Amino acid sequence: MNVVIIGGDAAGMSAAMQIVRAQPDWKITVLEKGAIYSYAQCGLPYYIGGVVQDSNDLIARKREVFEEKHGIDARIYHEVTEVDPEEQVVKGTVTDKNEPFEVPYDKLLVAAGASPVxxxxxxxxxxxxxxxxxxxxxxxxxxxxxxxxxxxxxxxxxxxxxxxxxxxxxxxxxxxxxxxxxxxxxxxxxxxxxxxxxxxxxxxxxxxxxxxxxxxxxxxxxxxxxxxxxxxxxxxxxxAIGVKPNSGFMKNTGVHLHDSGAILVNPYMETSVKNIYAAGDCATQYNRIKEKDDYVPLGTHANKQGRIAGSNIAGQTKTFKGMVGTSVVKFFNITIGKTGIGEEEAKELGINYKAIGYDTAPYSHYYPGSDAIFIRMLKHKETDQLLGVQAVGNTGIDKRIDVAATALYHRMTTEDMENLDIGYAPPYNSPWDPLQQGARRI
Incomplete structure (x- = not known):
């Protein structure tokens, strides 16, 4: 089997490694537009700030490792310009030599990522x-x-x-x-x-x-x-006004696209065209709260989708269960987190919701350093299902967002949230966790 992967970062190489492990005799060719494989895009601001001293530290696995240890044909400066699904051929240009190339495939994974707008x-x-x-x-x-x-x-x-x-x-x-x-x-x-x-x-x-x-x-x-x-x-x-999916070279293939321009995929990471898969920042992600395909290009989704695409290409059936839109950001002395949907999204979806915002403390008020945090919580007014949580503060934000993301994934109600058995000790929490405080009040 001849597998071609477009893109040598998170989704593409996660898929490649799944295929290598499951089907070591298959030929895998990766076409990377740039010269660097498997790097941490989310770490780039911290290299600019000097927190990360050497940009090479952001490279998770060098191209040579994929080639020499795993037998992957990991090419660089190969920019794809066309995919022919009838002939099952990928075409493009070797940009450092200004030469055309063609690579045939039996299975194709498009993991081309996104570009800054x-x-x-x-x-x-x-x-x-x-x-x-x-x-x-x-x-x-x-x-x-x-x-x-x-x-x-x-x-x-x-x-x-x-x-x-x-x-x-x-x-x-x-x-x-x-x-x-x-x-x-x-x-x-x-x-x-x-x-x-x-x-x-x-x-x-x-x-x-x-x-x-x-x-x-x-x-x-x-x-x-x-x-x-x-x-x-x-x-x-x-x-820094956003990104757009790298899907332009798929426009004449018959592959269905999302309103965002991302490639629409099913839970198996299959596109609407036979033998073509997509994953990562160029593909859609199913939103479990909105109950529809969405476009939220994050590294966590890219790694998961790439792994699932690789497993399915290799004959090991797995599905992407969807996401709930979780993010966390450090900004000077505060952390900002979000999971699920906010008020504007709830309005756009026509959901009958209830929302509250409240100040609380990340752990026992008498313990030193228990600075106030602010939480916004949304629930469905009729079903009591949790819809979203946003939080900002100096400490304990990531913990609450992760707990809320887990609750959202399992479609829990706010009453379910009240009954969660969450760890408590004065340096870490209150007897009623900040999320449970909101669940009791909303």
């Missing part, structure tokens, strides 16, 4: 303008951060924008954050966003909201960011 702003070609998705992107930012680069503007107030902002401040830069939305972290409910903005301003970040970037200006290097309401001086710019 860069709108066609005037001045995009100026030096000092960056995006962040790959190790080379991060290296360029670090190399560009000369002594005279003092003022950095970040366009976008989502996860990556916040993490990059924090790490640039840690590197001694003056940071401005511009977002078209009317609040930072617009994926969260407003009460959470308020606390994110307060933390940003507490750490010297200038927050500009409700403005649309129109252009970048300068001689050879960026000097100004122009919005629909003003101009801002900048020595460097990082654009």
């Amino acid at each position: 860069m709108p066609p702003f005037d001045g995009n070609e100026l030096e000092g303008i960056h995006v962040l998705k790959t190790i080379p992107d991060a290296r360029k930012i670090v190399e560009d951060m000369k002594e005279d680069v003092l003022n950095v503007t970040i366009v976008g107030g989502g996860y990556i924008g916040l993490e990059v902002a924090e790490n640039l401040v840690e590197r001694g830069r003056k940071v401005r954050l511009i977002d078209l939305a009317d609040r930072l972290g617009s994926a969260y409910d407003p009460e959470i966003s308020e606390k994110i903005q307060a933390e940003a301003e507490r750490n010297g970040i200038e927050v500009i909201l409700g403005e649309s970037v129109k252009a970048f200006e300068g001689e050879n290097r960026v000097e100004r960011v122009v919005t629909d309401q003003g101009e801002y001086l900048a020595d460097m710019v990082v654009v």
Whole structure:
């Protein structure tokens, strides 16, 4: 059997290793657009901030290991431009040699990931303008951060924008954050966003909201960011307004796509075309709360989906059970977490919901350091099913989000939450866990 995998990162190589273990005699060819395999994209902001000293530390497994130890044909600079599902051939260009290539397949896995969104702003070609998705992107930012680069503007107030902002401040830069939305972290409910903005301003970040970037200006290097309401001086710019799935080369294959452009897959990671699978940031994920296909490109999903795709390709049936939309972000001295859906999503879905927000403590109030945390909780008004939890604070946020994510996965009610047997000792919790406090009140 000849298996071709497009993409050499989390989903692609998770799949490859499953196939190698189950079918060691099969031929596996991986076509990677860049030159680096299996790296930690989520660690890139921390390399920029100097928390991670060497970018090579972000590489989980080098290409040579896949080739020499596991017999995988792991190619680099192979950019796929076309898939022919009738002939079962993948076509593209070897970019460092500017040569065409064709590779036949019996089974194909598309794990091409996603690319950062860069709108066609005037001045995009100026030096000092960056995006962040790959190790080379991060290296360029670090190399560009000369002594005279003092003022950095970040366009976008989502996860990556916040993490990059924090790490640039840690590197001694003056940071401005511009977002078209009317609040930072617009994926969260407003009460959470308020606390994110307060933390940003507490750490010297200038927050500009409700403005649309129109252009970048300068001689050879960026000097100004122009919005629909003003101009801002900048020595460097990082654009972090989201990602789009790398699925363009699949447009003439008959493969069905999601509204986001991601490749629609079933629980087996199969697409609508025979012998073609997809996984990771270029594919959809079934949302167990919304009960429909969604697009939430995160490393946790990519690793799971890649493993499941590889198992099914190799003849070992497994299914992706879906996700609930869990994330956690460190931002200076606070942690921000979310799982399930928020109020806006509940409204869009037409769900009859009830929501509460409350201040509480992560552990016993009398134990030193028990600073207040804030939690938002949503439930279905008629069925009592938990729908979502968001939280922000200095400590204990990740624990509550993970417990809530587990409850959401199993479609628990808030009454079920009250009855959970959660660990208690004064340094770690209260007799009633903060989540249970909300479950009792909602």
